[in-house]
Amino acid sequence: MSDTPFGFGLPPEEPEDGDGKKKDPAGGGQGAGGGPVNPFAGFGLPGGAGGADNPFAAMFGSLNPSDLGAAFQQLGQMLSYEGGPVNWDMAKQIARQTVAQGTPDGTKDASVGPSERAAVEEAVRLADIWLDGVTSLPSGANTAVAWSRAEWVEATLPAWQQLVDPVAERVGTAMGEVLPEEMQSVAGPLIGMMRSMGGAMFGQQIGQAVGVLAGEVVGSTDIGLPLGPANRAALLPLNIEAFSKDLGVPKDEIRLYLALREAAHQRLFAHVPWLRSHMFGAVEGYARGIKVDTTKLEDVVGQFDPTHPEELQEALQQGMFQPEDTPEQKAALARLETALALVEGWVDAVVHEAAKSRLTGADALRETLRRRRASGGPAEQTFATLIGLQLRPRRLRDASRLWASLTDARGVDGRDRLWEHPDMLPTASDLDDPDGFVHHEQLDFSELDKMLGEAAGGKPDLRKDDGDKAGPDDDKGDGDK
Numbered sequence: 001m002s003d004t005p006f007g008f009g010l011p012p013e014e015p016e017d018g019d020g021k022k023k024d025p026a027g028g029g030q031g032a033g034g035g036p037v038n039p040f041a042g043f044g045l046p047g048g049a050g051g052a053d054n055p056f057a058a059m060f061g062s063l064n065p066s067d068l069g070a071a072f073q074q075l076g077q078m079l080s081y082e083g084g085p086v087n088w089d090m091a092k093q094i095a096r097q098t099v100a101q102g103t104p105d106g107t108k109d110a111s112v113g114p115s116e117r118a119a120v121e122e123a124v125r126l127a128d129i130w131l132d133g134v135t136s137l138p139s140g141a142n143t144a145v146a147w148s149r150a151e152w153v154e155a156t157l158p159a160w161q162q163l164v165d166p167v168a169e170r171v172g173t174a175m176g177e178v179l180p181e182e183m184q185s186v187a188g189p190l191i192g193m194m195r196s197m198g199g200a201m202f203g204q205q206i207g208q209a210v211g212v213l214a215g216e217v218v219g220s221t222d223i224g225l226p227l228g229p230a231n232r233a234a235l236l237p238l239n240i241e242a243f244s245k246d247l248g249v250p251k252d253e254i255r256l257y258l259a260l261r262e263a264a265h266q267r268l269f270a271h272v273p274w275l276r277s278h279m280f281g282a283v284e285g286y287a288r289g290i291k292v293d294t295t296k297l298e299d300v301v302g303q304f305d306p307t308h309p310e311e312l313q314e315a316l317q318q319g320m321f322q323p324e325d326t327p328e329q330k331a332a333l334a335r336l337e338t339a340l341a342l343v344e345g346w347v348d349a350v351v352h353e354a355a356k357s358r359l360t361g362a363d364a365l366r367e368t369l370r371r372r373r374a375s376g377g378p379a380e381q382t383f384a385t386l387i388g389l390q391l392r393p394r395r396l397r398d399a400s401r402l403w404a405s406l407t408d409a410r411g412v413d414g415r416d417r418l419w420e421h422p423d424m425l426p427t428a429s430d431l432d433d434p435d436g437f438v439h440h441e442q443l444d445f446s447e448l449d450k451m452l453g454e455a456a457g458g459k460p461d462l463r464k465d466d467g468d469k470a471g472p473d474d475d476k477g478d479g480d481k
Contacts, residue, residue, distance in 0.1 A: 085168035087203030092157060094204055098211025099149045107215075107242060109149040116237040120146035123259035124233045130354040131263055136416040140270025141233035141263055149214040152236060156220065156227040160210060162280055163225075166287040168202045218243055218258050221265035224340045224373075224393060225279055231270055233262045247368065249361030257365045260354055264347045272419045279343070282336035289329035337394055338428045344373060345399025349407070352400075370396060395431050402426055402434040409438045 102108040124144035131139075147155065218239050220228030228234050235258060244254045269276055348370065355362040374396055393399070406415040418424045430437035 085165055085199060085202065086161070086206060087199040088157065088161060090200055090203035091160075091207035091210065092153070094207030095153045095157075095211035095214065096150060098208055099153060099214050103215040103242070105242070107238065110238060112146040112148055112151075112237055117146040119255060120144055120235045120237065120259070123235070123256045124263055127256060127259040127263040127354075130260065130358065131267065131350065134350045134353040134412065135264070135267060136413045137267040137271045137419075139263070140231060140266035140268070142231040144233045144235075144259075147220075147234050147236050149236065149238065152214045152217065152220070152228075152234070153210060155229060155234070156210070159225070159227040160206065163283055164202070164206055166284045167290060168199070170287070170290060215239065219262040219265075221262055221269075224265075224344050225283075226265070226269045226276055231266065233259070233266050235259060235262060247361075247364070249364060253359045253361050254365065257351070257355055257359060257362065260351045261347055261369070264350050265343075268343060268346065268419070274422060275343075275419070278422055279336070279339050282332060282339055285332040286329065286336055289326065289332060334428055338426075338431070340393040341395040341399040341431065342425060344393040344396045345401075346403050348396065348400040349403040353404075353407070395428075398431040398434070399426075402431060402437065405434055405438045 099109050121144045124141060128139045128141065216239065218236055220226065220232070220234040235255070237255075240255055240258060241251070243258075244251045247254065348366065352362065352366055355365075359365070373393055403415060406418070418426075426434075426437050
């Protein structure tokens, strides 16, 4: 679990034109009040004057006279926001602005050309052919697309909303609970204003984080969760180009290896119907266990000055959320970490099996991506910022070895059949003793489900007739179809 507090600090100012001078001499690496810097420090937004001391700098530019009208108009929109716990319109706007600014190496976003789209489509097509020989799960990608960074932002925002809203909702609820009940009716307008500002602050931070992440990811499943639309394998050619630098592996091989990983993820999430809700539910369960430091929030409410909204920014930046140290919270975290490890380990194992005899750089690419996931890249920092949680598959190597051992012991079909029911999957303790799990007897949940269905249906004669027609070998739970 991350030690990073749930923070909303803006980054310090970037050096201007590479001369090492700050745009704002008074700027610094910390927000107002000396809080922790944003993990995306150095990635300023357009018109970044003001830095960490001005939470609206990213939106209002340098606040020259010609910008004042737009600045106050946007401030009015923030204060009048009456939507959910996060101002997602603002998040989308800032994410697009961040993408438009480009990455620190000076690379600007660009539309994907026909040749790049064709290369991605061919890589995914070939990847699916290779995967057919190493997994019993059929293709999960109906289409293959090549996205620009801006297209990635547009396509993944619905998933971010599902992940972040539960935490943001806790903030809004806590704001209404910190005042004594007899004062809440009087302070209603103030609480409403703070909720609007909180939604704007969440939107600003999420937009910035997602925009930065768009400059790093190479597909739609980099963090082990399906962020894009279902059944759509996606790669980002511009980011693959940046990823390929200094690896010493032909770019065509790198593209194909990344296509294998994307296509493998798509197969898993397309043909294991419970998996998506299981993983998103684990994130939401963890979020529900986060508690708000009401003492700090009471101070903010009691001293809040609408003319200085940066005070709310500072309070959020200093960390207001902590995970509950309860059995339920620990179980939610263990459930999430194990699920991430199992997904990433399965993908790692099947992709390696498909690529090892075909791509000369397969071993090097496997190790590079393992380290990228295990050491915590931008995806981990994003989630540490947004929901106080690192989505790191801490036991990726253990899980990969377990899936490989299962393949040797039970074959491809026996290994993949474990995805039929969540209770059939290895647990965290099984990762400690993979040999014990590989060789112990597995329960057949398909027979149990059939028995329960017959009992619930109350029509044993009809069920019996159906079973006689189908025959015992045609049980649709056998996983061979």
